[in-house]
Every structure is written in structure tokens, then in C-alpha cells.
Amino acid sequence: MTDPFVQVRDLTVRFPVAGSMVRAVQGLSYDVELGRTLAIVGESGSGKSASSLALLGLHDRRRSIITGSVRIGGREFIGMPEEQLRHHRGNTAAMIFQDPRASLHPYLTVGYQIAEAYRLHHRTTRRAARAHAVDMLGRVGIANPARRAGDFPHEFSGGMCQRVMIAMALVNDPKLLIADEPTTALDVTVQAQILGLIAGLRDEFGSAVILITHDLGVVTDVCDDVLVMYAGRSVEHGPVRSVLGSPTHPYTWGLLESLPSLSGPAGGRLHPIPGAPPDPLEALPGCPFHARCEYHARVAGDRCRTVLPDLAVRAGDGAHRSRCHLTAPAAVFAGEIAPRLI
Template structure:
């Protein structure tokens, strides 16, 4: 049994403009010690899926259906007090913007200590020692001094390290990382990814990595889920999805990446059009208005997510031989550059 299983998850929000269908029938799983990368453009449902796992979409205007199983226990069925005991202790999250996620009026040490004492009955001295150990583990220089620092006194990379330390200080079974490197420069991004890999190897933590960057996926993930308009378009092992992609949306994502061996004047190939409104998702295949390979059936019928080879599923009406022929032509070493 997978450590985390998301089964047929639907999440929608009632707004003044209509119903936002943020997540529409998503099923994913993450095994212990493995990393599942979830990739897609803004508005594809990645972050809402992650926030729902954490129980952070339980809002008055939200409708949530499906199952989120942690070791067989449905988190969606837990009452609020039980879910709070799970959140942070067994499932932790690194949010996209550490500056807005850390409280600006409290020192770093207090915030990490508070996370510990919220779940464990330990003394203030013991919590502070654990906080110091956590900052040391994530490679923050002069960790004792940083305990007394406020978030605004740290660089973006240091704040992200603090978030990782706070997330891992209770040794959770699964870590959800929502765009953990978006606001960082390339050098710091590489350091953060190396740190996450090292800590995962040491602790055996399962990781659900949310990103729009296929380069990050290529460096960190074991499996990849490509999401579009709240649905999974393609799902499989990293090598299968990057080296033998079969969905037109995945092809577009790969072709839009710059290649290390391309000439400077070679243009990029962005995906035409824009992501759809989740209030008015196109009928049939939601990608059909932007797809260069659209067929007559695509606007009429939503494609099922079906296996195309062992461990690889795709939601597309194109015949499998056609998908494989086109995918072989567009597969990109770019994502590994």
C-alpha cells in the first residue's frame, strides 16, 4: 500500500462568478522514500490538491469529494482536532513563499519551537535544542544566532532553509513542497534541491513536489504527474514521461524549454493560447482548444486516463502509435539540461 493515496479527488469553490472546479477527479499516490512531481501551468490544480491533503481547503464555500488516504486513514473524514494532530507531525508542507509563511513578528527560533511544542510535550529548553539541531541540519551558518533572527533579516535562500527545517523537525512521513524554489536564483535553487534530496535520503521521507518547472522535476522526481485544468493528463515514471511523453500538453511543456545546445537565435516554442478558466472548463478534452492535434472527438468526449504501457497512463484520444511517433520526435533532453 502506498503511504499517501489520493483517490478521485474533486475540489470546487463557489464564487460570485460561478463554481470554480479546481480539482476534477485526481488520483495520485506516493510511496515511502519516493518523490512524486506534479507539474503544470498556473491554474492546473496542483496547489489546491496539495492544500486539500493538508486540510487547508476546508472553507465554507468549498465542496470536497473523494479520499485522501494516509496509511489507509482518510484525512478528509477526520474531524478538525484529529487532522491538526496529523498536520505537521505526519504530513508537513513547505509553502511557496517563505516570507509570507513565516510570521514577521516572531523570531525564527520561537516559530520552530512552537511547531515542536504544538505536537509534543517537551520543555522549552528541549524544544530550543531541537530547533538548533534542525537549523544545523539544513546548513544554516551560525544557527545559534539565526534562532534570534526575524524572517526579514534572512535571505530568500535562508528563509527557505528555515521552512524546510520547520517542516522536517518532527520527522514527518510525507513532505509536500509547493514551488519550493520559485523565488530563488539558480544557484540557491540547486542548493535547496540538493538539500531536500539529502534530507529525504536520510529520513526516508516521501515527497510530493509541486512545481511548474520540468527542470526541477527532472532533477528530483521518481514519478511525474502532468496536470491540466484540474485533471491528470499524463502520469508515469520520470524516464517514461520525459523521454517518451504521449500527451500533447506534455509535448508542449517540453518543447517550450530552452535547450542547452540550441543556438542563441533559435526561438522557443510556447504552447499556443492560455489555460482555461476553471469556471468554464472546455467540454470534452480540456486541452483541445490549444492542441495542434485536435480531432473531431476531442470537444465531444473527455478522454479517460488509461494505461499505455506498464506504469504509464495518458488521457488522450490520439491513437497510441500516433502518440508514440510524435512523442519520440519531441522528447527533450532539454528537461535534463
């Protein structure tokens, strides 16, 4: 049996700030196999983007402390020299950033920018690189790609700029694609097109995909597995149908309960999660969610505040894990009509 293409083990990302330490990611572990899509979800500040930037070595090494292991295609990326990282960014793994307009150079044509990304990794002529860039624009659904390759980013809509970013990320056929909020600020029709495009290209190239998103509806449509993050930690992880169909962590249950439902009673109120995420500067000994959790009183003693739960098997065939002291959280939620997306 071959190892998963992406193997993350005990990844920790910290940022020294004014004599203290921001704990952005703490002890994160997961795998992603080729041909599968992992969704990473959670509130803003939960560590989703920080963990994914660490995979490609995109944090400033002078201002960050990164430990653990990240193996992509059998190579260890943590501690890899910058020159080697430049070779693997784009070739082995690539990333689509949140804001395509901020990621594209306003003074260079989109065709030039895609061709430049290709020429960095291949010994080829400018003409051949431009032809490849035009081909990629056509593959991501840009009409009349030969002409549009000569246009500037401001001449494209938001959805088209996102397609350009996807073309740039895939121009070197990487086996890992990280998409950080690829549908932010796009209308639902364009969102569906972009997500369908990513899924189609994943199947065409046989790539592994990590999708960072706030939208649980997106997760159910295009992802195979989901990892729920809170305060820099994984609190629930497993197959999408298991995690979103039968959540076993109060935070996941709260995320689902705060979503509007077409099948719910007319005029029914949403139930947002009370409170705010903990201060990342503060080292918490127990469960980071306990101050906002409605169920911590059901746990004997003061364990939620003082003891960090293990990420343990809670349901299914062993692939569904969550970090909670409740002995039977699924039964607790089921007794209170747990929400389900699937």
C-alpha cells in the same frame, strides 16, 4: 505488499462563486511511496496547489466542496474532524509554502517559531524545544544555528528563509513532505542547494515527498515520478524517465517544446503553447486541452470536444498513463522530432 503511504483517489475540489462553481481539481488520483518523490507540474491555475492543500485539509470548509479519498499512512483525511487534522499536520504530513517570508511571523524569532511547531505536538519544556529547533537549523545548513535561532526573518536571505521553513516542516519528523514551489525567486545556486537538501532529508527520514513546480529541469534532477496537470485533471502520469523522455500527451510535449535547449540550433525559436487555459467556471464535456491542441484534427469525428479521454496506459510497463484520444501519440510526436529532457 504494503499499500503506498499516500493514496489519492478521485479527489475533486470545487469553490462556489456567485452562483457558479470553480472546478479547481477534477477526479485526481495518484500514489506516493515512502522514499520516493512525486513532481506535480503544470501551468498556473492547473490545480497543483489546490490539490495539495486539500491533502492536509487546509481549504476553508465553509467555502469549498471537497470529495474523493485521501489516505495518508492508512488514515482517511477527507472529512476528518479539524481537531484530528491539527494533530496530523506536522506529525504525519507537513507543507513548505511558496513564499517563506509570508509564512514566517515577522515579530517572532525563527527559533521560537520552530520550537512552537515542536511543542504543539510534544509535551516538553521550552528549553528542550529550543534545543531541538537549534539542532534542526543546523541540519538544514544554517551556520551558527544557536545564535541565528534568536534572529528574526528579515535578518535572513530568501534562501535561508526557505531553509527555516524546511526545518519547521521537518521538526516533527513527518513521513510526508509537500514542497510547493520551494525554489521560487531563488537563484540557480541556491535552488540546487535547497533541492539537494530536500532530497537528502527525504533519504535521511525515509519520507515521501510531493514537489510542486513549474521547472521541468528540477523534475529530472530530484524526482522519481511526475504527474502533469491541466485544467484540474491529470493528463499524464508515470516515471520521470518515461514521461519526460517519451511524452505521450500533446500538453506535455508542448511544455517540453517551449523550453530552451543548449543542443538546439543557434537562434532557434521557442514554440509556446498557443491560447490560454479554459475557464475553470465552464464545464467542458471533452478533453480540456482540445482548443489549444495542434493534433485534435487527427482524431476521427468530434471526440476531442465531446468525450473526455480516459487516463490509460500509453507506454512502458503500464506505469506511464496519459489522457488522449490519439491512438499512437508517441509515434505522432516522434515523427515530428519530439523534444526530450532525458
